[in-house]
Amino acid sequence: MADGGDIEGFRAEARAWLEANFPGSLAHADQSAAMVGTEPSPDLKAWIKAMGDKGWGTPTWPAQYGGGGLDRAQARVLQQEMARIGARNPIGGMGVMMFGPTLLEYGTEEQKQRHIPPIVKGEIRWCQGYSEPGAGSDLASLQTRADDKGDHFLVNGSKIWTSGGHLADWMFALVRTDFSRKHEGISFVIFDMKTPGVEVRPIRLINGVSPFCETFFTDVKVPKENLVGPLNGGWTIGKRLLQFERENLSGGMGGGASSPSAGTFGAGGSVDELAKKYVGVDDQGRVADPDLRSRIASHLMDQAAFGLTLRRAAAEAKSNQGPSAATSIMKNVGARITQERSELMIEILGVQGLGWEGEAFAKHELTTVRNWLGGKAVTIYGGSSEIQNNIIAKRILGLLDHQ
Structure with missing residues (x-):
């Protein structure tokens, strides 16, 4: 880790670079290019290119693949300096959250050289082929098959809940390469979504x-070099990827410190500010309804504690070579806090929280309603809360199943 002098020198470097390259028009705006179907603005394109060329969209990834090559202390300083000017990381999505870190651990050198740089530069979008109509919670029951045809696999089957599948360039997927074994018959493959036989709905x-899709595969040819890890060794890789997914999902949930939109509504403001606007204040400037005030205070304390826990967990994960089963705890807690916040906001809005469209409702009111509905899924995607409870029981508490 860099010493104090080096850190302050890096802070000055980061501040100067950001001031020279960050478009002021994007300050405090949504700057993520991931999972977005609309064409980014010229300023956003410039910001994506600058961050990608610098490698700071993936600050701690190895420089040899285009990443920033920063240590934890430097990455933290970069985040602080970006927050200071209202800049957010425009490079994300599943390539950064899930596939990239997994490939860095399990991929061949050739696979890393080919696939990591486009992720770093925000040039390519990835999607996940895991869940199937008959294999959701019990993912290892998946039936999408990849038959060995010599120099390639022939993939047939279907996936569901493919987030951003209609926008993605490439997919990483779990497929069955051996029907005689359950977990040990699964392999991890990647392929171009433009490959003949791929259909997205x-x-x-x-x-x-x-945002989610059904994806169908009919005689999709996947070159053998697109197998990540050993044949029939995909379950181990797939579980590792899910740990990265849960770590990143929890970081964007619950109003944690790493979630830039945590606790906000409309153009800005926290849950308590929303309550003061819609419910009113007492003679001491507090939310007028004492019961609501108490519940908001409890929620904000949980939110703050969760944010601090995320920071500690992130530091521990990096020192221990990546995330652990504890990400299941974070995912469940983050989901609960996220849904609690949405419920509070709908309650605070009152009748203005019943709108779907129309001039009688402000934009942030309609957004709050849609976010509340969409947020019902956070206890399901990324592994349901019940599945996370099983992982916590087995891998953290050491409990065993009783027949």
Whole structure:
């Protein structure tokens, strides 16, 4: 780790670079290019290119693959300096959250050289092929098959809840390469979504958007070099990727410190500020309803504690070579706090929290309603709360199943 002098020198370097490269028009705005179907603005394109070329979109990834090559202390300083000017990381998505870290651990040198740089630069979008109509909670029951055809696999089957599948360039997927064994018959493969035989159908959700898809495979040819890790060794790799997913999902949930939109509504403001606006204040400037005030205070304390715990867990994960089963705890707690916040906000809005469309409702009111509905899924995606409880019981508490 860098010493204090080096850190202050890096802070000056980061501050100067950000001031020279960050478009002021993007300050405190949504700057993520991941999972977005619209064309980014010229300023956002410039910001993506600058961060990608510098490698700071993935600050701690190895420099040899285009990453920032920073240590933890430097990455923390970079985050602080970005927050100071309202800058956010424009490079993300599943390539950064899930696949990239997994490939850095399990991929061949050739695979890393080919696939990591485009992720670092935000040039490619990835999607996940895990869940199937008959293999959700029991993922190891998956039936999508990859038959060995010599120089390639022939993939047939289907996946569901493919987040961003209609926008993605490549997919990482778990497929069955041996039907005689359950967990030991699964392999991890990657392929171009433009490969003949791949069909994607968006699923319309209750909040009116279609971020998830059904994905069908009909005689999809996957070159053998696209096998990540050993044949039939995909279950171990797939579980590791899920740990990275849960770590990153929990970081964006619950109003944690790493979630830039935590606790906000509309153009800005926390849950207590929203309550003061809609419910009113007493003669001491507090939220007028004492019961609501108490519940908001409890929620904000949970949110703050969760944010601090995330920071500690992130530091421990990096010192212990990546995330652990504790990410299941973070995922469950983050999901609970996220849903609690949404419920509080809907209650605070009162009748203005019943709108779906129309001029009688402000934009942030309609957004709050849709976020509340969409947030019902956070206890399901990334592994349901029940599955996380099983992982916690077995791998953290050391409990065994009783027949």
